Structure formats: structure tokens, C-alpha cells
Amino acid sequence: MVKLAAKCILAGDSAVGKTALVQMFRSDGTHFQKNYTLTTGVDLVVKTVPVLDTNDSVELFIFDSAGKELFSEMLDKLWESPNVLCLVYDVTNEQSFISCNKWLEKVRAQTPNTSLPGVLVGTKTDLSGRRTVDSSQAQAWALGQGLEFFETSVKEMDNYEAPFHCLAKQFHQLYREKVDMFHTLV
Template sequence: MVKLAAKCILAGDPAVGKTALAQMFRSDGAHFQKSYTLTTGIDLVVKTVPVPDTGDSVELFIFDSAGKELFSEMLDKLWESPNVLCLIYDVTNEQSFKNCGKWLEKAQSQAPGICLPGVLVGNKIDLAGRRAVDSAEAQAWALGQGLECFETSVKEMENFEAPFHCLAKQFHQLYQEKMKVFQALM
């Protein structure tokens, strides 16, 4: 039984639901705040996620960061050496989806030369009538970037845990691959 620790960066534009997703995940769906204030720095959410079929677990240190550019210099230090990435956009806001490329680039620059596992999360699917980003388009973009793709509605408590379980599994898989390489050297 192995307990791993992974630094997870939550990234995306302001008001896409980063804080809501992190808080809902931390509380196992028990806590949805109706109103949030704009995150002005970083909030840290820590939660242990069991890895299915292994007996192992990954403690995710989820850095919920401000989406505003004005805080970006401060974020550089806090974003150093991430292990996994959770990119979030609002399915009703096409620009928030387009900006995911910028957020991905920023995160990858903090982990040069390292394959950074991650997920793309389209939030607010409960607002179906206002959808501006096609699921297939998001899926294709994510695939092209090597990311798993999810859609959620934090408000409706729909699929909010899946991205984090995926990240824990991805990180655990990387750990196992590194252990095999290490053991082969012995």
C-alpha cells in the first residue's frame, strides 16, 4: 500500500468554476456555495484519492489559482513543478475554452521536459441552452494535447469527482512506470 502526494494545478479563466469544483470535491458533494468571491491568489485543497484496484492512494494538493492575469507573477512561484494539471473552462463561454491553450502553455513552462498529465474540464453543463462550446470540439482539442476530457456541472453535482480520480490514476501510473525503470536499473 503506497500513499503518493501530487501537486495539482487548477487553471482557467476567472468565473469558470475552479473554486466551486475544488470545494465540491473536497466536501464529497456536500457543499455548493451559491456565491463565490474571485480568488485573488491561491487556495489549497488537500484530499486523498484511492486508486482503484491497487490499495494505493494519491494525496492531491490542489492549487486553486486566480484566473486573472494580474496575479500571474505571484502564480509563477506557486505553480513551480506541478505533477498534474486540471484545465477548466465554462461551456457557455467560448473564450474561456480558447484560453485553455494559454493556460496549458503556462503550466507546461513550469515543468519543462516533463510529461504533465492532465484533464480538460468543461463546467456548467446544466446551462445547456447557453452552450457555446461543442463537446466534440473540446474532446478533439484535449486529445490533441494528451489530456483526458470531462464535462461537469458542479451546481448539479454531476461528474465533479471524475476529473480528480482520473488525475490520481494518471499520477499513480507515472509513479509505477518510474518504479519499473528504477527496478530495472538495480
């Protein structure tokens, strides 16, 4: 049984639902707060995630980052050396999806010459009548960037855990590959 620790960056524009997503995940679905205050800077959420089909777990240190440009210089320091990325957009806000390019570049700048595992998460699927970002378009973009794709509704408690389980599995897989490579050298 192995317990690993991974630094997870939660990135995306303001008001896309990053804090709601991570708070619902941390509380195992028991905490949906209807009124959120805008995150200023970074909030740290820590949760241990079992890796499916193993006895191992990954303790995710999730850095819930402000989506305002005002805080971007501070983020550079806090985002140093991430292990995984959770990129979030709102399915009813096309600009938040377009901004994912900027957020991804910003995070990848912290890990040059390294493949950073991650997920793209479309939130607020319960607002289907207001959707402006097509699932297939977002999924194609995610795959092109090497990211897994998820959609969720925190309000309806739909699929909010899946992105974090995927991140834990991705990080665990990287760990296993490094251990295997080490064993071939010994």
C-alpha cells in the first residue's frame, strides 16, 4: 500500500465553479454552498483519494486559484512544480472555454519539458438551456491537449468526483512508470 502526495492546480476564469467543484468533492457531496465569495489568491484543499483497482491512494493538495488576472503574478509562485492540472470552464460561458488556452499555457510554463497530466472539466451542465459550449468541441480540444474530459453539475451532484479520481489515477500511473524504470536501472 502506497500513499502518494500530488500538487494539483485548479485553474480557470472567475465564476466558472472551481470552488463549488472542489468544496463538493472535499465534503463527499454534502456541502453545496449556494453563495460563494470570489476566491482571492489561492485556497488549499487537501483530500486523500483512493486509486481504483489498487490498495494505493493519492493525497491531492488542490490549489483553488483565483480566476482574476489581478492575482496572476502571485499564482506564478504558488503554481511552481505542479503534478496534475484541473482546468475548469462553464458550459454556459464560451469565453471561459476560450480562456482555457491561456490557463493551460500559464500552468505548462511552470513545467517546461514535462508532460503534465490533467483534466478539462465543464461545469454547470444543469443549465442545459443556456449551454454555449458543445461537449464534442470541448472534448476534441481536451484530447488535442492531452487532457481527459469531464462535464459536471455540482448543483445536481453529477460527476463531481470523477475528475479528481482521474487525476489521482494519472499521478499514480506516472509514479508506477518511474518505479518500473528505476527497477530496470538497478
